[in-house]
Amino acid sequence: MTRSNLPLQYGIVLTDNENRITRFLEKPSWGQVFSDTINTGIYIIEPDVLDLIPYQEEFDFSKDLFPLMLFKQMPLYGFVADGYWKDIGNLDEYLLGQKDALSGKVQLEITSNLHDSYYAYDDTKVENDVKIIGNVHIGHNTKIAQHCTIEDSIIGNNVTIGTGTKLVGSVIWDNTKIGEFSEINNSVVCNNVFIGSSTTIAENVFIGQECIIGSNVYINPNIKLWPKKIIEEGAVVTHTLVQEERWSRELFTGPRISARSNIDIYPEFAAKLGTCIGMAFKKNSVFLTSRDPDPFSRIIKRSMVAGLASVGVNVNDLQMISIPQTRQELLTNKYVGGFHVRRSPRNPDNTDIIIFNSDGRDIPIARAKNIERYFYGEDISRVNYKEIGKIRFPERTNEIYLTRYMDSLDRELIKSKHFKILVDYSFGLASSILPQVLGDLGIEVISLNNYVDAQRFKTDPAEIHQEYDEISKIMKSISYELGFRIESGAEKISLIDERGIWYSHQRLLTILTKLFLETHRDREPYKIALSILASKEVDLIAKDYNVEILHIKNSHSAMMDATIDEKVLFVGNIHGGFIFRDFLFASDGMFTIGQILEMISRTGWKISDIDRMLPTRCYKSAEVKIPWEMKGYIMRRAMQYSEAFPRELVEGVKIFYGDNSVVLLPNSEGASFFIYADAKNSSQCHQLITEHENLIYKWKEEF
Numbered sequence: 224m225t226r227s228n229l230p231l232q233y234g235i236v237l238t239d240n241e242n243r244i245t246r247f248l249e250k251p252s253w254g255q256v257f258s259d260t261i262n263t264g265i266y267i268i269e270p271d272v273l274d275l276i277p278y279q280e281e282f283d284f285s286k287d288l289f290p291l292m293l294f295k296q297m298p299l300y301g302f303v304a305d306g307y308w309k310d311i312g313n314l315d316e317y318l319l320g321q322k323d324a325l326s327g328k329v330q331l332e333i334t335s336n337l338h339d340s341y342y343a344y345d346d347t348k349v350e351n352d353v354k355i356i357g358n359v360h361i362g363h364n365t366k367i368a369q370h371c372t373i374e375d376s377i378i379g380n381n382v383t384i385g386t387g388t389k390l391v392g393s394v395i396w397d398n399t400k401i402g403e404f405s406e407i408n409n410s411v412v413c414n415n416v417f418i419g420s421s422t423t424i425a426e427n428v429f430i431g432q433e434c435i436i437g438s439n440v441y442i443n444p445n446i447k448l449w450p451k452k453i454i455e456e457g458a459v460v461t462h463t464l465v466q467e468e469r470w471s472r473e474l475f476t477g478p479r480i481s482a483r484s485n486i487d488i489y490p491e492f493a494a495k496l497g498t499c500i501g502m503a504f505k506k507n508s509v510f511l512t513s514r515d516p517d518p519f520s521r522i523i524k525r526s527m528v529a530g531l532a533s534v535g536v537n538v539n540d541l542q543m544i545s546i547p548q549t550r551q552e553l554l555t556n557k558y559v560g561g562f563h564v565r566r567s568p569r570n571p572d573n574t575d576i577i578i579f580n581s582d583g584r585d586i587p588i589a590r591a592k593n594i595e596r597y598f599y600g601e602d603i604s605r606v607n608y609k610e611i612g613k614i615r616f617p618e619r620t621n622e623i624y625l626t627r628y629m630d631s632l633d634r635e636l637i638k639s640k641h642f643k644i645l646v647d648y649s650f651g652l653a654s655s656i657l658p659q660v661l662g663d664l665g666i667e668v669i670s671l672n673n674y675v676d677a678q679r680f681k682t683d684p685a686e687i688h689q690e691y692d693e694i695s696k697i698m699k700s701i702s703y704e705l706g707f708r709i710e711s712g713a714e715k716i717s718l719i720d721e722r723g724i725w726y727s728h729q730r731l732l733t734i735l736t737k738l739f740l741e742t743h744r745d746r747e748p749y750k751i752a753l754s755i756l757a758s759k760e761v762d763l764i765a766k767d768y769n770v771e772i773l774h775i776k777n778s779h780s781a782m783m784d785a786t787i788d789e790k791v792l793f794v795g796n797i798h799g800g801f802i803f804r805d806f807l808f809a810s811d812g813m814f815t816i817g818q819i820l821e822m823i824s825r826t827g828w829k830i831s832d833i834d835r836m837l838p839t840r841c842y843k844s845a846e847v848k849i850p851w852e853m854k855g856y857i858m859r860r861a862m863q864y865s866e867a868f869p870r871e872l873v874e875g876v877k878i879f880y881g882d883n884s885v886v887l888l889p890n891s892e893g894a895s896f897f898i899y900a901d902a903k904n905s906s907q908c909h910q911l912i913t914e915h916e917n918l919i920y921k922w923k924e925e926f
Contacts, residue, residue: 224260224301225308233261233310234285236301244299249285260301263308272297314429314447318411321377321394325358335360341373362397385420402438419456459599474595476892477780478585480576481567484519488574490526497530498605499597500578503590504559506535506606511561511579513541513549515652515712517677520564523574527562532612533605539617543675545652545713546577547811548624553583555623560586565712566677584808585780621656628660631806632817636824638665643703645719646816647671647694650679651711657813664817669703695723705819705830709812714779715799716812718819720831728799729842733760734833735801735815738822739793740768746792752785754796755873756886758901763838776874783808841908845898846890847919853926854889857896860922861887885911887919 224236235258237246248257262285275291276282292299307329311317323329335342341359343349349361350369359373362380367373372389379396385403392409395401399412402420410428412418419438426444430436434448437456442448447463454460466486474480480496482488504510510531514520528538539558541549546563553561559581567573578586578594586594597603646661646668648654654673661668671694672679691708698706698719706719718734719725726734736751743749747769753761754777765772773791775781782794786808794802800810803818823830849857861876871877875888875897886899896919900911 224303225263226259226303227261228259230259230261236260236262238301242300242302244289244293244301246293247285247289260303263304264310314411315427318394318409318427321411322375322392325360325375325377327358333360335362368403379414396432413450461599474598475591477778478578478587478591480578481570481573481892483572484566484574488523488576490522493523493526493576494530494533496576496594496598497527498534498603499530499594500527500560500562501531501534501536501612502597502603503593504536506610507537508559509537509539509557511539511541511549511553511558513544513546513561513563515545515563515565515677516543516675517566517574519574520566520677523576524564527564527576528614532614534603535606535610535612537612538614540614541620542616543652543655544620545656545813547713547807547809547813548620548656550579550583550807550809551624551627552617552620553579553581556581568710568712568715584783624656625660627806628814628817629663631803631814632664632821633824634664637817637820640820640824641665641667642705642820643667643701644820645669645671645694645698645701645703645706646673647690647706647708648673649709649711650674650676651709651713653709653713653813657709657713657816660813660817664820666820669697669701691719691725694719695725699723705823707816709816710799713812714810716801716815717799718830720834721829722831724831724834726830726834727842728797729758730760730834731799732757732795732797732801733764733837734830735795735819736761736793737764737833737837738819738826738828739803740765740770742822742825743792744768750788750791752782752791752794755871755875755877756797756888756899757795758840758842759882759884760838760840774871774873779810781874782810841900841902841905843900843905843908843912845912845916847896847898847916849894849896849919849923851894853923854894854896856926857919857922858887858889860925864918880911883907883911885915887915 227233235248236244237258238244238260247262266284272292275288282288289299307323309316309320309323311320324331333342335344339355341355341361343361344363346363347361347365349367352369353367354372356372356374358375361367361378362382364380365378365382367384368386370387371384374391376390376392377394379399381398382395383400385401385405387404388401389406391407393407394411396412396414398414399416401407401418402422404420405418405422407424409426410424410430412430413432415433416430416436418436419440421438422436422440424442428442428444429447431448431450431452433451434454436454437458439457440454440460442460446460449465452464480488512524512528514524528540531538541552549561549563561579563577565575567575580586580590644666646657648657648670650672652675654675658668658670658673694706694708698721702721704721708717710716717725717728718731732753736753739751748771750771750773752773752775755774756777762772773785775785777796779800782796782800782802785791785794786802786804792804794804801815802808802810803814806814858876865876865878869879875886877884877886883902888897888899890897898912898915900908902908902911
């Protein structure tokens, strides 16, 4: 036992005059602090005492064993020991214990040698101008560069500390490397950690083993990084990382935040993000929210709504509805902005949070940066509880969308064709509204997967391929004119013809471009905007029309940005997303189906006939894995290499080799490079892919 000035957090022990224990009080309240004598957890017991402990049951010494011994009147004595004792059961106490050891409060045997004012081993190298202040101990084979300042710190074995770095009151474990001009204050760094240059670690930070912390990072006080975390260069760390693998310098990827569900994006994160969005859009404004059917999306949306309301922002919650419908509602000019939460269609383990401006478009970069500043700076001003934002659930959103949809098509023309089509709804949101649209257009439909079920979300390529094969068999047997598969978020489509042939998204872009150009001759001259990754097929088609093709980045944000130009009437990418500007400035898979039916009604063409009449080229892609830090170097080498050829620099580097082309594009969300080849035939395409894979491998080796 020992005496403690703060006995509340320990077990109190009461003894008689013969030091025989009379009572235990585990974690008492102040009203029960009858003594300042506490249990240190150090026991000497007779072997027969162990017979009192039941087999394979939870049984605590202080709570169970010792009270049982008292009940049985067994001899139980306490000894109040002099000397140093500290419970280092938490990290704060561990750091204090280390400081006590440095200051001499703990009598330890020191095996290293005293060098001037600090202890170190003979194989340690400390430059002459290093400033040592207070008590410092340095382990074996450690190197400390010039102009460093080390104050009241413990440094382990095989540690390297760069020029100008400052350590104050810190503990650095073994095999850690710290860059130049960094600063660590009253913190603990475990084994095998890398810390870059010009990084600041504030007070009471604990960094687990094998973490990698980039340069120019700032870690706020009282942060804990569990093992193997990665902090990107230039990041500001504002909360503890437990499950997350990486702390990014930026929240946003374009207008959206996309990260792993319940690991990087979780309810507390979402509530904080909601407050930051509210700060950026201001108190007393009205915000629009929606989500997909995924249960985790519901959790995150509700958390964000709570954050918005806490800073005085009013919320109109559309609940479960598609992104195109949310954008249409924003066009009513009732809102300052909105957001939609969904399970990522590209990575099912991720959640996407997409934020919109008041006009329904994605937020601009400047506003995203403003939200990030609040998030990392934590300059949040919550309102008085009487000013908390109100949450409402508006009605008639579907009615508004349906009216807009029907007014944008030639309904009578479509009805006159008596279409028979197949639609696979992918268990998504389109199943709640598109059947009514198709019914009003007099279309006979075979519907598949036509109810909302987030658990039926398909991402396995084998499962999707099997489903495509089944639909292909159905189409061949029923001789319907067209079949569509609309992805669960209702923004993108795939298409199958009466022969049971599915079209790649590249080919679908070519076919829809031809249809649009043919049915909009009366609007010439005008512009269309197509992904830089689009096949040369579209350029060959456009020669017969008085239109200008704009090449844009292959992202939905770039597609929407293109529609700012009023002369741009049609936008397409290579992922099944299409924009018809007269209807909406964003991709809407449901309207795309209606527009296709109208265009083939006007031309009298079948999709299979269009496919046969159009030029056909070969298009292939490949992915080369490279380290994150190498992507900039590979891009520089690609720029240098492409100087000798005609090229286009819209996104990545597009290099032209006569009628063929290759795009070298860094993966914005992963450690890899994409290669897209477009050629006259398959052999040329394969050759282009192989040659450019070898180029990247060569540059990788030279890095």
